[in-house]
Amino acid sequence: MKILSVHEGIVPISSSIRNAWIDFSSMDCSILAIVSDVVRDGKPVVGYGFNSNGRYSAGEILRRRILPRLLDADPSALLDEAGELDPTRAWDLMMRNEKPGGHGERSVAVGVVDMALFDLAAKLAEQPLYRYLSDRYGDGQPDDSVFVYAAGGYYVPGKGLRELQDEMRGFLDQGYRVVKMKIGGADLSEDLERIEAVLDVLDGDGSRLAVDVNGRFDLDTALEYGRAIEPYGLFWYEEVGDPLDYRLNATLAEHYRGPIATGENLFSLQDARNLIRYGGMRADRDYLQFDPALGYGLTEYLRIQQMLAQHGWSSRRCIPHGGHQFSLHIAAALKLGGNESYPGEFQPTGGFADDAVVRDSRVGLTEMPGIGFEGKRAFFDVLRRLHE
Numbered sequence: 001m002k003i004l005s006v007h008e009g010i011v012p013i014s015s016s017i018r019n020a021w022i023d024f025s026s027m028d029c030s031i032l033a034i035v036s037d038v039v040r041d042g043k044p045v046v047g048y049g050f051n052s053n054g055r056y057s058a059g060e061i062l063r064r065r066i067l068p069r070l071l072d073a074d075p076s077a078l079l080d081e082a083g084e085l086d087p088t089r090a091w092d093l094m095m096r097n098e099k100p101g102g103h104g105e106r107s108v109a110v111g112v113v114d115m116a117l118f119d120l121a122a123k124l125a126e127q128p129l130y131r132y133l134s135d136r137y138g139d140g141q142p143d144d145s146v147f148v149y150a151a152g153g154y155y156v157p158g159k160g161l162r163e164l165q166d167e168m169r170g171f172l173d174q175g176y177r178v179v180k181m182k183i184g185g186a187d188l189s190e191d192l193e194r195i196e197a198v199l200d201v202l203d204g205d206g207s208r209l210a211v212d213v214n215g216r217f218d219l220d221t222a223l224e225y226g227r228a229i230e231p232y233g234l235f236w237y238e239e240v241g242d243p244l245d246y247r248l249n250a251t252l253a254e255h256y257r258g259p260i261a262t263g264e265n266l267f268s269l270q271d272a273r274n275l276i277r278y279g280g281m282r283a284d285r286d287y288l289q290f291d292p293a294l295g296y297g298l299t300e301y302l303r304i305q306q307m308l309a310q311h312g313w314s315s316r317r318c319i320p321h322g323g324h325q326f327s328l329h330i331a332a333a334l335k336l337g338g339n340e341s342y343p344g345e346f347q348p349t350g351g352f353a354d355d356a357v358v359r360d361s362r363v364g365l366t367e368m369p370g371i372g373f374e375g376k377r378a379f380f381d382v383l384r385r386l387h388e
């Protein structure tokens with residue numbers, strides 16, 4: 001197996017939504033096609049990747065550093081002893097001459113390539129990605145469905161409590177039991193009104209509602225909101241302070257008794273380990289949201305899983321950020337606790353196969369080889385145009 005060509009592009013995933021930190025008016029995303037020399041049914045086998053959401057496209061880093069290193073390498077460097085493509089072998093090649101630390105946008109660029117290589121490797125093995133991964137990195141008995149929660153509840157101009165409730169009812173109608181909304185983009189009294197409006201839709205059951213601060217609060221505000229929302233018994237209180245402020249998180253965990261979730265903006269093994277060492281996260285109730293697409297790919301995520309196991313954390317405490325098909329396969333194969341889903345946002349890249357059905361907040365996997373972008377028509381049309 002040899003890589004014949006790599007094609008990189010950018011798609012807008014912009015919208016009028018806003019969380020407590022950013023709006024999405026100029027959000028975009030890198031997409032990638034890796035064309036192999038293996039031909040099936042008269043066509044080359046192609047792997048596809050993209051960079052989740054929340055970080056912008058990383059084309060400059062891909063074009064100037066990551067892709068040239070991959071393409072300059074001896075093709076055999078990507079193969080295992082059996083001569084099969086091993087995506088994890090690309091990591092050292094792509095990261096040559098990169099200093100440690102400062103894990104930021106280059107982790108996004110590497111993540112895009114890693115996703116495309118795993119899509120390609122599973123296609124070459126003629127397996128859906130979750131089976132490919134379970135056979136190689138799991139116990140060979142993947143979960144046949146994955147818990148998913150519906151993320152939304154953004155701030156949008158003109159959106160009032162009634163519209164917020166309608167959005168949440170729509171999620172329930174689509175088969176979700178657990179929903180997530182943004183907080184921290186208004187003052188406490190307005191956010192409490194918004195939370196109570198959503199709780200009304202959930203029959204008052206706080207354990208079905210997660211709230212997400214997107215890193216906005218200082219310690220005082222984190223604790224003040226924490227005191228106000230603790231009686232609701234929420235599903236989780238997410239990314240409350242700056243993602244790298246481990247002391248803030250640890251102090252919050254001393255005071256807030258309900259589950260805390262964080263990690264979507266930690267992009268490396270080292271940052272994840274610091275969260276576990278210093279962030280006060282509690283293995284009996286809290287959730288870790290590292291997104292394999294943003295954080296150097298599945299290759300790094302596997303290292304993070306190993307680190308978590310060494311620290312006594314179950315993989316079931318992980319529910320990745322991003323709402324994409326890559327993490328859905330990973331969740332089933334590595335027996336994570338679930339995966340995010342955005343039924344209403346981040347198109348065309350986000351979400352699962354067109355025929356995916358959510359029932360009781362669980363979704364099944366696609367059986368087509370690879371990640372299954374081919375079963376997500378509007379996105380696949382965009383990906384295919386990269387190389388056809």
Ligand SMILES: O=C([O-])CC(=O)C(=O)O
Nearest residue numbers: 019054151212214321322
């Ligand atoms: O609003 C965003 O950037 C997305 C986010 O935090 C999440 O999905 O948890």
Ligand SMILES: [Mg+2]
Nearest residue numbers: 212238239264
């Ligand atoms: Mg979040």
